Amino acid sequence: MPANDGTTEQNDGTDDMTDTVADPIYKTDALIAQDIDQYLKVHEHKTMLRFITCGSVDDGKSTLIGRLLYDSKMIFEDQLEALQSDSRKVGTQGHEIDFALLVDGLAAEREQGITIDVAYRFFATEKRKFIVADTPGHEQYTRNMVTGASTADLAVILIDARKGVLTQTRRHSYLAHLIGIQNIVLAVNKMDLVGYDQATFDAIVEDYTAFAKSIGITAFTAMPISGFKGDNITTLSANTPWYQGPSLIEHLETVEVNSATDADKPFRMPVQWVNRPNLDFRGFSGLIATGSVRPGDSVRVLPSGKTSSVTRIVTLNGDLDQAVAGQSVTLCFADEIDCSRGDVIALADSPPQAADQFEATIVWMADEEMLPGRAYWLKIGTQTVTATIQQPKYQVNVNTMEHLAAKTLDLNAIGVANLSTDKQIVFEPYADNRTLGGFILIDKISNATVAAGMLHFSLRRAQNVHWQATDVSRDFHARLKNQRPAVLWFTGLSGAGKSTIANLVEKKLARMNRHTFLLDGDNVRHGLNKDLGFTDADRVENIRRVGEVAKLMTDAGLIVITAFISPFRSERDMVRQMMQPGEFFEVHIDTPLAEAEARDVKGLYKKARAGELKNFTGIDSPYEPPHDPEMRIDTTAMTADEAADAIVARLIP
Template sequence: MAHKSDLIASDIEAYLKSQEEKSLLRFITCGSVDDGKSTLIGRLLYESKLIFEDQLSALEADSKKMGTQGDRIDFALLVDGLASEREQGITIDVAYRFFSTEKRKFIVADTPGHEQYTRNMATGASTADLAIILIDARKGILTQTRRHSFIVSRLGIENVVLAVNKMDLVGYSQQVFSDIEIAYRAFARELGGIEHITAIPISALEGDNVVEHGEAMGWYTGPTLLEHLETVGVRDAAQSKPFRMPVQWVNRPNLDFRGFSGFVTSGVIRPGDRIKVLPSAKESTIKRIVTMDGDLDEAVAGQSVTLTLEDEIDISRGDMICAAGDPTEVATQFETTILWMADEPMFPGRPYILKIGTTTVNATITRPKYRIDVNTLAHEAAHELDLNEVGVCNISVDRAIPFDAYNDNRDTGGFILIDKITNSTVGMGMIHFALRRSSNVHWQALDVDRTTRAAIKGQKPIVLWFTGLSGSGKSTIANIVDRKLIARGAHTTILDGDNVRHGLNKDLGFTDADRVENIRRVAEVAKLMTDAGLITLVSFISPFRAERRMARELMGENEFKVVHVDTPLEVAEQRDVKGLYKKARDGKIKNFTGIDSPYERPENAAITIDTTKTSPEEAADVIISHLEDWGVIARE
């Protein structure tokens, strides 16, 4: 006689096997605050458990292994539990929940409805096949309804269920439901991108039209929500698209094996198929498709595999293995739509890290072409993007990357932006297309390089980046250093904040966004000066660490040194040679560093000058001594 534990184990195995054979639908619930998302999810989880109470009875003794509850679920307790999670902040990140019915298995992304958590909703929607947009029947279409619908449409979700909830609180009125449906369909037509809308009147609390039809809404003859989720024909186009596999890592356990591992994002590949590796454009033929369970005759979208090739070609993490006959594009500049997800605004010109698939590159965003008002869909002029705002911007990256347009392939056309200092995700975006100049503009080879230009001057090129508060003495000290270097026969140039704003940057103001662009332009000019072999003295407040770091990354190794002219605010304000602090205190100058705009002190300055203890002449001598130590100039 079989042991009970053996029976339970076999039941578990059979159950898991049955789950593998079912199709999977990923969907997201979204909408405004208190529209009933927790109640709806609770109802679906509760009802799906009851549907399979008989099937799962043999598994209830081993509920811990199954991740299910042994006792009959109490719906009120389940809803209370979901609500409690929200109150405790657990769902600030996306909560993914799994449930299954006879016909299909589901993963639902449960996200908060508050506006400040729009980024979480977008994260959940990025992998969804369908979106349930809830509307409180009493309130109709709200701002957050429009915002979430806009994001859904831009993220490529073509199937939407318009779940008009709390029908019990409007007397199950058909007219109320009809008015909301008509208004939403009109809005969706303006949005574009949402191909299929199924409107269902429900009461998540009472269960009407969630799993079974409710008697109170006999006028509704369409499917219940669960019926629709079980039968909706989600277009699985991934396998019909050209083959794409971003390389996650190169697998070489010994000299006899070299494979390239990754997740197949689209298409089908078989041994003997011809492939192209981008961005190198090298081609080869698939030799084997290797998995832990043995070799495969083919690999399809959704599988993780290791590919071996007939030829030895150079492939690294971040490269893209594509169908040779239909490869991705490769470019360095793109038009994109960006959803900004950080409290600090997106400043054009500030460097970020862009991650697309397994590729990570440095990226710079231009000023938005326009910001999109999610309520009116109007295109508005914008200098920057704030939290939860959506804008169309051009992006430049520091090396060519393979990509598809997002509308063609969500996996190879979507990206995230990461702050270089905090390492936090600050934005997500979708590539529209490569900019034409990206493929038309090339580096011109020059016969005389920077090394030669510096050698004939008898010095090493370097940028001394003087930073500090207004009135700290940056320009004074830089001017003395310049004079002393010229007296020694050195070749120098000075880029001073005030002087540059009379010409190159005369079109810029003093907002945070303009300050970022101000420094970006100066950093690019400073780089050109080092290419000419010059010692370049840059004297700018440059209040933000991110821009100083961006300038550093433009230069060669050991060619950028920060000189922090460290003067306390009260001392700089006492000096106030130009009278700027007084004007700022009187409200006549806005965004003044140290008063109503921040100054981020350098964390690893090469030289720090305390101007309360050191005179400008003494400071200049200290700096020149460092230049000698660094081998920039010869000692006298």
């Protein structure tokens, strides 16, 4: 063979093309590609049903989904071979298949025999397409169940025929109803293990019916099944001749989905982004939440209230004469009006509401408890605002539906509380519109989702209380005092020297004829905050109140000096957001814990160490030092007077 010079042996791709045509294996691939294309065209216009399976641990949710995938021929041969092999490894008898292994993909789930994550699977029949979510049964993973249920049209509540209605059955049923799932299937599973006994089935249905009525579920479809054996899954089983209802697949194929009714509601489209590819085109893109729209329709943009009319409905495949709920489109207007992400486009004669205070149901999803008064990001539709939650009105006991008194909400707790946002948001009650009524709360520091919620209504005071304009502005107040308003926010451990340095700073500013006011942590607890204790929630409220007072004082043109431990970054950031840009100066009085404890002027550390003083910062309550303060004062390296000079020089160059 001659040496490879780049011309004789190097393949330029033409030989491969010739071989492809001649080789029967590649012809098979071509036929498969044609089959896939034909399959996609057949399924393109089918309706879609999203549903979840839920219930208690080991009720057979994953097995049922595996059976549905198997019976709908949605398993490839290599998957089937692997499934059969895995089934033998976990001890399944004979040639039977453990269908749960199709869905329980996480190693931890297979080892424990439970579902932890939410597993989504797609399958289709001749009549409909489906996306099914297998949600966890363990109480500690309730937040995962809420995630899976948030987009579902139907819930299959599974009950082990041997166990009957359990706590998680009630919890998941309540959550499904709370989230707005109107189609409920009560699937009494593992009927093969009770000999397909009708009396067992009837007793479970009677028990569940009584509970369902207590939480507002007025109708559901009950059926006896065996996910493992396949009874009443795709066809009616000879083992249950006493059951005359539909099979599970038949019911799923024919049930009316919520999205079908959304088209009959008033038009609503949250704006996702402004589409401006060039100077000749400007449109507003988003997913239509409810209703329909046509060119020529008069629309209103909220919350501004500006009106125009639709000139075009643009999609990737061309303009439409009509667009309906569930479609993603770009709308073009006849007028150049202000419209941006987070706004909502609605029909001009039937707009939704806008408010900044609400009552809501909240499902808490974080390991850390909810802190009333703390500022969280609230995301609803395409809108993102700052929100604070008040102490819950009550917490719901999902077993008894009793309303329990609660100061906060912990992991998986469900409660009702008032919340307020820093600006008006466009909304509708969750019962009328999931998109404009459902929200999530996000921690501002960690960016973790901590809760999901449903808005009930706006509070009356949101409409009755308005900002009163005044003729003397904050700028006039500042000019009158010949100074720029500011907030010097001293934070640090108890004993760090905050009050001492703050007092010196105010004295130095007074000598410079500056108008100041000092808010000291101990002093405000004698009056303004005398009703607050030292729990985390009370600390949050303490700082919120002080922040509001400081804001009013800056409006009066003052330089406000505050000396508070203020242990949490989130609340210090909340106060920063209240102020005008550049007016908030965070000063970290950075004294090591050992040094602050050695000083212990008030004897507080000694009491805390002895267990006589609970929730003391630095001992049994955390302190979160600033990441990037305007100034950091190391009190081990300078005196209090030197620190005060440095702060004044930074504030007034």
